[in-house]
Each structure stands twice: as structure tokens, then as C-alpha cells.
Amino acid sequence: xxxSQVSISDVAQINSDLSRRxxxxxxxxxxxxxxxxxxxAAGPAVSELYLFLTSYYLPQxxxxxxxxxxxxSTLINTSLGLHYPLSPDxxxxxxxxxxxxxxxxxxxxxxxxxxxxxxNLQAYVACFASGFQVxxxxxxxxxxxxxxxxxxxxxxQPSMERWxxxxxxxxxxxxxxxxxxxxxxxRNDVGENQLYTENQDADDRAADELxxxxxKAHLRTELQHIWRLPQTKAIVFSYKTHVYPLSELKAQGxxxxxxxxxxxxxxxxxxxIVRYKRATIWGKPVCKYLRS
Numbered sequence: 001x002x003x004s005q006v007s008i009s010d011v012a013q014i015n016s017d018l019s020r021r022x023x024x025x026x027x028x029x030x031x032x033x034x035x036x037x038x039x040x041a042a043g044p045a046v047s048e049l050y051l052f053l054t055s056y057y058l059p060q061x062x063x064x065x066x067x068x069x070x071x072x073s074t075l076i077n078t079s080l081g082l083h084y085p086l087s088p089d090x091x092x093x094x095x096x097x098x099x100x101x102x103x104x105x106x107x108x109x110x111x112x113x114x115x116x117x118x119x120n121l122q123a124y125v126a127c128f129a130s131g132f133q134v135x136x137x138x139x140x141x142x143x144x145x146x147x148x149x150x151x152x153x154x155x156x157q158p159s160m161e162r163w164x165x166x167x168x169x170x171x172x173x174x175x176x177x178x179x180x181x182x183x184x185x186x187r188n189d190v191g192e193n194q195l196y197t198e199n200q201d202a203d204d205r206a207a208d209e210l211x212x213x214x215x216k217a218h219l220r221t222e223l224q225h226i227w228r229l230p231q232t233k234a235i236v237f238s239y240k241t242h243v244y245p246l247s248e249l250k251a252q253g254x255x256x257x258x259x260x261x262x263x264x265x266x267x268x269x270x271x272x273i274v275r276y277k278r279a280t281i282w283g284k285p286v287c288k289y290l291r292s
Contacts, residue, residue, distance in 0.1 A: 002175050004173070004174050005174070006172050011238065012061065012105055018065070022102075024127075025101055025104065032187075037138040040092070042234070043095075046092040046096060046109065048234070055086050073085065073087075075102070096125040105238045106127055107124065109121070109123040109234050109235070110234065110235040118142055121140050122234075169229075171228070173226040176224065180282050182216065183218065214282075214285050218245055219244045219246060221241070225237075246290065263287060
């Protein structure tokens, strides 16, 4: 999984473009109802995270950006002048909508499946989702969420199930994920590259056609954190998404390093990851562009 341990203070990363990104998230939440989903059973976990972030974490970690009003009832985003109740809404979906507009992170809540068969996704707010249809993930088991990941069932599933079950309160795990997109959009419900097919010849033809568009391509990264809530014992999976124009990375002298990483996708213990990341389309033209 490529996991490292971090402290709770590292969980929510705030950048200088917070206001712009929060406005984008608010627009998505208003126009895309499936950006939020929850089962009633996940309500206590959603409320627990909301209370922690609004009442403690954000005003303590970022006091120049967030404060609590004099009566102790409202969180204030001082940069945007927005006010949010400290108390969670009775509806977990509404609480998730608030959460998704307060902080620039997406959250998923995993709880033991009602039938005792592993963990399943019981709540989420996903504004900047990509590579999956957001509305289809609610209720999916951990193994179902990863069923397209090459080698997951045979190599990763048993250890992942054990790892999630053994995750202790207070332990914060961090991992990174990345791919290349042919655009700079933060949200894409149906996949990173619309020209992906199951036919290698078709992918090769698409790659030739896309060579001229590499200047518009972006590196998409996710900074992911996984931890267990102390009261409900739910597992929270959060991720922050960034997109970086390849033209900027190339200008900064990072082109060859990224091209080497792309070529290395086929050399690991799961070479099928090349097709999973759609690199059969963008790999060759992007590497050529990065080294030109």
C-alpha cells in the first residue's frame, strides 16, 4: 500500500487557493446531488468527525482561517465570511454537505458490514471524485471498491482486510496516489480518460491522436489519510486532490523524473496497473512530450 505514519495535525492540508477551491466544492454540492451519500447507521460517525473538525481541529490548527464565535455555537471561515453551526445536522447527508463546503477534503466512512463480512462504505462526501460513478459506491464492501485494482483479489485483499481490522485509534496512515489526466478538471465521474477501451489497437490509435494535446495534460495526485474515530470506531478515508499542468512540471525540470515513473508502472509486481491507470492511452505521448 506504500503507507507511512503521520500525526493528526497533518490530516487536513490547507493551501493558498482554499477560497477558490471551497467555492468550487460548494458549486458541485449544489449541482451534483450524488456527491453526498449516507446510510442512517453512519450518522453517529459523520457527526463525530464533524464535531471534531469544527469544534477543535480547524480553529486550533488554522486559527488565522477559522474561529469560533463568542457564544461557542458557530464556526467562522474568516477568509470567506461564512458561518457554520458547530452542532451537526440531524440528517447525516446535510452534515456531509456542510463538511464538504467547510474543508477542502473528501471523506469516506467505512464501518463493519451488517452481516459481519468485512467493511463497507456507509457514508461519503466526494466532490472531486474521478474514475468511478460516485452514486454507485454507497454500501460497497472494501473488496468491491477495489475490484478493478490489478492484483487486489489475489495479493492485497487478505492483508488489507487484516490491516483495516487492526487499525488502532490514534494511528494515522498516509499514502499517495497519482495518474495523468488529459484535462485539468478536479471532478470526473466516469473516468480519467474518455477514450479508454479494452482494445489495445484502439488505445494505440487514440494515443497517436492525443500526442498533440499533451500540453493540456495534467498530473493528478491524491494525498490520502486513513484513521479510526475514537468513539464510533468508524474508519475515515480522506483525500485531497491536486492537478498540476505537465507543462509546468516540464518547465521546472521534473519532466524526465515523471516520465521514468510512468515507464515504471509496467515494471512492478502488478504490470496490469498500466491499463488500470489508462496509461495505454497517454503513456507514450506523455513521456515523449515530457522529454522533448
